Amino acid sequence: MVGGAAGIGHVHRRGALMDDLATMVCGCFSSNWDRNLVRANEWHITDESRVYKDYKEMAEKEGARADKIDFVCIVTPNDSHYEIAKAFLEQDIHIVCDKPLTYTLEQGEELARIAKERNLLFAVTYTYTGYAMIRQIRELVDRGELGELLYINAEYPQDWLLVGLFSDKSEQAMWRLDPAKSGPSLCTADIGTHLEGLIKMTTGLDPVRVLAKFDTYPRDLPLETNTTILAEYPGGLTATLWASQFAIGRECDIAIRIYGSKGSVEWEQQSAGVLKFTKLNQPTQILSAAREYLYPEARRLSRLPSGHPEGVFEAFGNIYRSFCEHLIARKTGTTPESFTYPTVEDGVVGMKFIKACVESNANNNQWVAL
Ligand SMILES: NC(=O)c1ccc[n+]([C@@H]2O[C@H](COP(=O)([O-])OP(=O)(O)OC[C@H]3O[C@@H](n4cnc5c(N)ncnc54)[C@H](O)[C@@H]3O)[C@@H](O)[C@H]2O)c1
Numbered sequence: 001m002v003g004g005a006a007g008i009g010h011v012h013r014r015g016a017l018m019d020d021l022a023t024m025v026c027g028c029f030s031s032n033w034d035r036n037l038v039r040a041n042e043w044h045i046t047d048e049s050r051v052y053k054d055y056k057e058m059a060e061k062e063g064a065r066a067d068k069i070d071f072v073c074i075v076t077p078n079d080s081h082y083e084i085a086k087a088f089l090e091q092d093i094h095i096v097c098d099k100p101l102t103y104t105l106e107q108g109e110e111l112a113r114i115a116k117e118r119n120l121l122f123a124v125t126y127t128y129t130g131y132a133m134i135r136q137i138r139e140l141v142d143r144g145e146l147g148e149l150l151y152i153n154a155e156y157p158q159d160w161l162l163v164g165l166f167s168d169k170s171e172q173a174m175w176r177l178d179p180a181k182s183g184p185s186l187c188t189a190d191i192g193t194h195l196e197g198l199i200k201m202t203t204g205l206d207p208v209r210v211l212a213k214f215d216t217y218p219r220d221l222p223l224e225t226n227t228t229i230l231a232e233y234p235g236g237l238t239a240t241l242w243a244s245q246f247a248i249g250r251e252c253d254i255a256i257r258i259y260g261s262k263g264s265v266e267w268e269q270q271s272a273g274v275l276k277f278t279k280l281n282q283p284t285q286i287l288s289a290a291r292e293y294l295y296p297e298a299r300r301l302s303r304l305p306s307g308h309p310e311g312v313f314e315a316f317g318n319i320y321r322s323f324c325e326h327l328i329a330r331k332t333g334t335t336p337e338s339f340t341y342p343t344v345e346d347g348v349v350g351m352k353f354i355k356a357c358v359e360s361n362a363n364n365n366q367w368v369a370l
Contacts, residue, residue, distance in 0.1 A: 003076030005030035015316025021324035026050030063091025082107035101347030122344035126197030130315035136298035147262030157247035186223035212357035
């Protein structure tokens, strides 16, 4: 792992190790050497020579080993993803990188090109795509159970940034407020992009054009903390996306609702193991994770009997499981049962989405094509 000593790093680690398909053998967990060593010790990196001072040394030294790492997880602020991923791709090491993929669209496109040229796997951790019930939605959509898709509504309100600003100014909040580290967008890139990723995972569709309006509170921040997006998908399908970092009282309340000509679905992360499914003129069905009646593709993503709550660790675990199964299949010359993790190509679409939203907001909320 590169980065991860703070923030979301421990969730990556738990996700990667959850199904015993990977072990963690080396890292450069922090730009601060003391914190790096503390984390390496806590995470049982027993070989001190594999705790590295910086990612360049790690990529070069690991790349030269006969037993080099199979893949690296990149869990650093957005501005560094590109150079770190490139260094490891050039050593023929597969990648799992957090979102947004890069700082600029061009960087993302270059990473996708290098990964393709070198035939390397590259996952992007759009967390919420890993939930079992999100997979169930995709199966319902693909099997025509919702009919023609007519309208999508997705939202991600939260308040931790505002709370952080008014209480303890955390390191995490601080780099996100700096356009040099975060990019030209805060809310859209940080959490709006999860909505775009969720629509892709549930429908298989990429947006064609977007119209965005940004709001900023506290007013003196350089980047937006609330975003409202009207998006058009292939065939004229309309979606509305709302993400907010100043929605007081809301706690990572990501949700998606899809309405079709034959039925609809509604999923909310606060009850991640439940999916509301309604067929035209029928009572609403409450589907529950891990039950026999789910499609096998969704059922295989649960590790516990139904009724035991699963959460964000399992969602990460499912992305890593899918990625590791693909990688192991590649190494053993077999076919994986399923690999449905978000890829570098999805990450590039995410970057196009952010760029188009920034452009739309800056140009009096005009439609911008992706
Ligand atoms: N998928 C999700 O749900 C999710 C959630 C939170 C964050 N993220 C993403 O994860 C990334 C990290 O965010 P965070 O909130 O964990 O940030 P953070 O600031 O809490 O942690 C970043 C860590 O990276 C380390 N670091 C920074 N530069 C480094 C370098 N060059 N080499 C080694 N270590 C370095 C820091 O020391 C720190 O430990 C961001 O891209 C963010 O968008 C994703």
